[in-house]
Amino acid sequence: xxxxxxxxxxxxxxxxxxxxxxxxxxxxxxxxxxxxxxxxxxxxxxxxxxxxxxxxxxxxxxxxxxxxxxxxxxxxxxxxxx
Amino acid sequence: xxxxxxxxxxxxxxxxxxxxxxxxxxxxxxxxxxxxxxxxxxxxxxxxxxxxxxxxxxxxxxxxxxxxxxxxxxxxxxxxxxxxxxxxxxxxxxxxxxxxxxxxxxxxxxxxxxxxxxxxxxxxxxxxxxxxxxxxxxxxxxxxxxxxxxxxxxxxxxxxxxxxxxxxxxxxxxxxxxxxxxxxxxxxxxxxxxxxxxxxxxxxxxxxxxxxxxxxxxxxxxxxxxxxxxxxxxxxxxxxxxxxxxxxxxxxxxxxxxxxxxxxxxxxxxxxxxxxxxxxxxxxxxxxxxxxxxxxxxxxxxxxxxxxxxxxxxxxxxxxxxxxxxxxxxxxxxxxxxxxxxxxxxxxxxxxxxxxxxxxxxxxxxxxxxxxxxxxxxxxxxxxxxxxxxxxxxxxxxxxxxxxxxxxxxxxxxxxxxxxxxxxxxxxxxxxxxxxxxxxxxxxxxxxxxxxxxxxxxxxxxxxxxxxxxxxxxxxxxxxxxxxxxxxxxxxxxxxxxxxxxxxxxxxxxxxxxxxxxxxxxxxxxxxxxxxxxxxxxxxxxxxxxxxxxxxxxxxxxxxxxxxxxxxxxxxxxxxxxxxxxxxxxxxxxxxxxxxxxxxxxxxxxxxxxxxxxxxxxxxxxxxxx
Numbered sequence: 001x002x003x004x005x006x007x008x009x010x011x012x013x014x015x016x017x018x019x020x021x022x023x024x025x026x027x028x029x030x031x032x033x034x035x036x037x038x039x040x041x042x043x044x045x046x047x048x049x050x051x052x053x054x055x056x057x058x059x060x061x062x063x064x065x066x067x068x069x070x071x072x073x074x075x076x077x078x079x080x081x082x
Numbered sequence: 083x084x085x086x087x088x089x090x091x092x093x094x095x096x097x098x099x100x101x102x103x104x105x106x107x108x109x110x111x112x113x114x115x116x117x118x119x120x121x122x123x124x125x126x127x128x129x130x131x132x133x134x135x136x137x138x139x140x141x142x143x144x145x146x147x148x149x150x151x152x153x154x155x156x157x158x159x160x161x162x163x164x165x166x167x168x169x170x171x172x173x174x175x176x177x178x179x180x181x182x183x184x185x186x187x188x189x190x191x192x193x194x195x196x197x198x199x200x201x202x203x204x205x206x207x208x209x210x211x212x213x214x215x216x217x218x219x220x221x222x223x224x225x226x227x228x229x230x231x232x233x234x235x236x237x238x239x240x241x242x243x244x245x246x247x248x249x250x251x252x253x254x255x256x257x258x259x260x261x262x263x264x265x266x267x268x269x270x271x272x273x274x275x276x277x278x279x280x281x282x283x284x285x286x287x288x289x290x291x292x293x294x295x296x297x298x299x300x301x302x303x304x305x306x307x308x309x310x311x312x313x314x315x316x317x318x319x320x321x322x323x324x325x326x327x328x329x330x331x332x333x334x335x336x337x338x339x340x341x342x343x344x345x346x347x348x349x350x351x352x353x354x355x356x357x358x359x360x361x362x363x364x365x366x367x368x369x370x371x372x373x374x375x376x377x378x379x380x381x382x383x384x385x386x387x388x389x390x391x392x393x394x395x396x397x398x399x400x401x402x403x404x405x406x407x408x409x410x411x412x413x414x415x416x417x418x419x420x421x422x423x424x425x426x427x428x429x430x431x432x433x434x435x436x437x438x439x440x441x442x443x444x445x446x447x448x449x450x451x452x453x454x455x456x457x458x459x460x461x462x463x464x465x466x467x468x469x470x471x472x473x474x475x476x477x478x479x480x481x482x483x484x485x486x487x488x489x490x491x492x493x494x495x496x497x498x499x500x501x502x503x504x505x506x507x508x509x510x511x512x513x514x515x516x517x518x519x520x521x522x523x524x525x526x527x528x529x530x531x532x533x534x535x536x537x538x539x540x541x542x543x544x545x546x547x548x549x550x551x552x553x554x555x556x557x558x559x560x561x562x563x564x565x566x567x568x569x570x571x572x573x574x575x576x577x578x579x580x581x582x583x584x585x586x587x588x589x590x591x592x593x594x595x596x597x598x599x600x601x602x603x604x605x606x607x608x609x610x611x612x613x614x615x616x617x618x619x620x621x622x623x624x625x626x627x628x629x630x631x632x633x634x635x636x637x638x639x640x641x642x643x644x645x646x647x648x649x650x651x652x653x654x655x656x657x658x659x660x661x662x663x664x665x666x667x668x669x670x671x672x673x674x675x676x677x678x679x680x681x682x683x684x685x686x687x688x689x690x691x692x693x694x695x696x697x698x699x700x701x702x703x704x705x706x707x708x
Contacts, residue, residue: 017125019132040161043322044125047329059321 001079006053006072013048017041027069053079087491088309088334093483093499094121095474101126105133111147111177116478118172124162124332127169134168134177144177146662148347153199153207153250155183155191157215158326163336170336174344175458185324188215192245204252206346208300208339209243212326213259213282221276222267228276235281236288243294253576255342256297258286260306260327263315296577298342298505305331305338341503347574348564351481351501353455354397355446357464358408358415358437362427363387364489368414378424386489390463391426393493398431401511402502403518405434405449407462412437433518442469443476453518454627456567456663461501465489506577508557513604520601521628535701538632541598543702545634547641550584550591557605558593561624565608566663569624570656570670588613589621590645594638596629596702603629609638611646611654618646620656627666633700639674641704643695655679656688 007025014023018036031037037045046062049055049071055078065071086092097120098104108114111134118130138144152167154160164180171178183191183198188211191197199207216235221227243254261282271277286303306314309331316328327335344350359366364376364383378384398404404427408415415437419429429435434452436445442464450457457479464470470482483499485492504511524541550558559577566572575583583589594607606629610622620642625634646654656671660683671688672678675695679687 019129039323043162043319043325043329044128048125051330057318059318062318062322 001076003072003076006075006079007068009052010049010068010072010075013045013052017044017048025068027067027072029068030066049075053082055079055082087495087498088305089330090123091121091333091337092486093495094119095484096121097126105129108133109137109142111137111142111144111172115147115172115175118169119478122169122333124166124329127166127333127336128162130169130172131165134172138177147172147175147177148349149177149179150205150343150347151179151181151203152343153181153183153204153252154210155188155199155207155246156210156212156326157186157188158210158212158320159185159324160210162325162329162332163210166332166336167339170333170340171343173337174340174349176340176343176347176349178340178343186215188242192242192249197249199246199250204250206253206255206343207246207250208255208257209246209297210257210300210302210326211239211242211259212257213262213278214320216259216285218278218281218285220278220281222274223276225275228281231276232281232284232288235285236292239285239289240292240294243297247297247578253346254294254297255300255339256289256294257300257302258289260302260314261286261311263311298346300339300342302335302338305335309334337500341500342505345503345505346563348566349458350503351461352401352459353403353405353433353450353453353461354394354496354502355405355407355449355460355462355480356394357442357462357466357469358406358410358418360465360489361387361463361492362391363418363422363425367418368410372417372422375418375422377418377422383489384424386492388424388426389493390489390496393497395426395431397502398515399512400502400504400507401514403433403453403455403515404431405453406432406436407442407445407449408437409439409442410437430519431515433515433521441472441476443473446473446477446480453521454567454630461496461499463492463496465492505563506556506560508560513602516601517603517628524598524600534631538701541600541632541701543632544597544705545637545702546595546597546705547592547638548595550580550593552581554593554605555580555584558608561605561608561626562622565624565626566661567627567666568630569622569661569664570620570667571622571659572661572664573622575622583610590618590642592638592641594625594634596632596634607634607638609642611642613646613649613651616651617653617655618642618649618651620654623656623670630666633702635670635674636698637700637702637704640697640700643690643692643697647692652692654690654692656690658686658688660684 011025014025015021018041023034046057053075061074105117114130114134154164160182164182167180168178181198191199218235219231243256247254259282262278265271265279267274267277271279274280290299314327314331319325319328356362364387365374367375376384377387394404418425434449436449446462450460457477461481462473465485473480474482481501483496485495555577559580562575583591590611590613592609593605595605596603607625612619612621656676676688676690679689
């Protein structure tokens with residue numbers, strides 16, 4: 001999976017979970033940039049990502065992701081391994 | 083298949099393509115209810131809950147949905163669960179408000195004076211303890227320590243339940259404990275005292291066996307086992323967010339909780355309507371004939387259809403009424419019931435048999451009417467997707483499970499949906515199907531008599547009116563929980579409250595039973611009346627619709643008037659509180675000779691002067707009326 005493909009899918013998930021069709025993601029986007037991306041919706045995002053990409057995150061991965069770029073790298077790496 | 087059946091709620095139809103658009107545009111709660119009847123995931127449930135909140139803030143009326151306030155107490159994170167409960171409750175026609183106790187404040191919530199739940203405003207509280215919140219200390223091989231541990235866990239749970247009950251005056255739903263999938267001694271754990279599985283199994287049995295203030299049990303152990311303990315327990319979800327189980331199971335968990343809430347207010351289903359061809363047997367009876375249909379052991383398809391019949395019979399024995407709705411000639415449709423050697427279901431098991439060429443929605447309407455049941459009490463099982471769609475569109479109140487192509491999964495899917503979840507079981511449940519069948523025969527007798535009184539006289543009715551007692555209590559509480567149509571005030575009382583009323587000298591309580599030439603109808607009516615010195619006030623008057631038109635209410639009034647008169651009262655006051663479902667008793671008091679005292683839009687009061695009352699001669703015998 002390419003970075004752009006993963007980013008497109010991830011954007012759909014963000015828009016769906018956070019209920020906002022105007023969300024635009026780039027690698028530097030953090031929780032501070034997006035309204036509604038709090039600790040609770042972070043869990044919702046993780047659940048949706050795990051389901052969509054058929055991957056599992058570890059506890060330390062869930063809590064250490066700092067921005068969308070890191071999230072995408074992890075998704076691509078895990079999807080390739082799966 | 084099996085795993086996603088529960089995880090994705092496969093008995094519900096798939097999410098429609100315009101789900102988001104419909105959600106955005108919805109401006110009534112019924113539209114949200116319709117959306118909630120699809121395969122919604124946790125995130126969509128959250129959106130339904132958010133939309134519901136927004137609509138309520140704009141003062142959108144909750145009616146015709148029922149409103150309920152649920153308190154949730156847990157030693158785990160319930161922030162994802164609370165909105166899922168609200169979204170799922172919509173599916174059951176409940177506008178739910180959830181009050182969450184602070185995280186991990188079980189004991190504080192139960193025992194302290196300052197509590198989010200004090201003040202008696204909750205209808206139900208849900209106590210979700212998982213094993214991590216209990217003093218469960220394994221002591222493998224040490225039976226004395228194991229029993230001591232069991233005792234301390236059980237007494238902790240029972241003291242929390244009774245403290246919460248006392249504080250809230252509301253029913254408590256107690257979640258039992260999901261067993262562990264991680265085992266240190268393998269299969270031997272079940273026999274080795276003090277292991278985690280030994281402790282949890284015994285604790286769950288104790289919880290089930292002890293009455294625990296009539297707590298309702300949420301069988302999470304059963305749910306977790308059904309979806310697979312290995313998948314249910316998710317250590318990452320616990321470590322990261324203190325989620326008590328894998329979040330993919332939140333929708334089915336919420337559905338389990340809401341089934342209990344629905345059953346509590348009589349919104350569980352009571353009638354299963356069955357299609358015939360390719361549902362009860364393989365093939366088409368009209369084309370294939372008695373020899374051609376596939377049913378019975380020795381053939382995989384035939385066995386699958388037997389399994390459906392077996393499930394239907396088990397439901398029938400539990401008090402679910404069975405009916406048939408099929409596009410067929412009546413004669414050929416009945417043939418297998420009469421003479422196919424492998425048929426488990428017999429004509430006698432079916433309360434109403436509708437086989438004709440009308441559309442299925444009209445036939446289902448006719449069945450509901452013949453049984454005096456609401457459409458929202460009915461479940462319709464049909465292998466044909468087009469028929470399912472027609473019925474869903476025409477009669478949204480009827481539950482119509484989606485079915486996979488393989489009939490082997492029909493029974494499993496029907497039962498997975500939990501339409502018939504019960505919170506009580508009484509002797510009447512066992513006999514209910516017979517009641518309904520006898521009723522169909524009574525309808526036949528009635529067509530032979532041109533006047534009503536002749537018919538009623540031919541029934542040789544015997545009525546028994548008695549105060550509440552311990553024997554009748556379960557059935558009394560069940561009638562109070564379930565009666566929606568013939569119910570003047572729709573007040574709900576728990577079994578505990580029923581007992582309190584029985585013991586309260588200020589109240590007259592009546593349980594009414596009716597027998598007739600065709601059988602015993604069992605307990606069919608309940609009355610609760612406040613005995614003031616001059617004016618007796620009828621707090622509750624309800625009756626089962628299957629004895630409508632039998633003049634039972636006149637007999638009850640006669641009893642009530644003579645009791646009130648003997649106590650020196652001058653008047654009896656009756657109240658009617660309108661709900662979307664009790665229009666049938668709108669003129670109840672008027673018909674009984676009361677005069678209107680106050681008439682509001684949703685509430686009316688009626689007065690009867692005892693001095694003016696003229697008892698009528700009634701076509702029934704009063705038996706040992708107390």
